[in-house]
Amino acid sequence: MSLGRIPERTGADGTRPGLAALAPSFTVMKWCSFLHSAIYVGLLACWIGGNDTWVKTALGWGHGWGWIIMCVLTLAALRARVIPVWLAGCVAVIGAVGPFVGSAGFVVEQRRRERASRA
Secondary structure, rough: OOOOOEEEEEEEOOOOOHHHHOOOOOHHHHHHHHHHHHHHHHHHHHHHOOOOHHHHHHHHHHHHHHHHHEEEEEHHHHOOOOOOHHHHHHOOOOOHHHHHHHHHHHHHHHHHHHHHHHO
């Protein structure tokens, strides 16, 4: 009896069967990241403009919950091998203070995939 690691079952495309159905697609992740960045732009505009209304509060909550949702989606997409590790790090780690990095990462990864598919 071996106490080593149990090999992971993966589908023909390299994804894990159970998570593939739950994980968001690359496109969904990209647009969620863009939305999170847009909320952050609004929050920065309120902060710079000195606007201290309910809008600033709503955008602050939107950014906070947006980051949490992005982290959960990123973990699911990473485990299902929808996105690479470096992009997950950009979205989940740096995304708390600069969601633009994650959005830029999705653009870079999309261009990389397009180049790879042409080759």
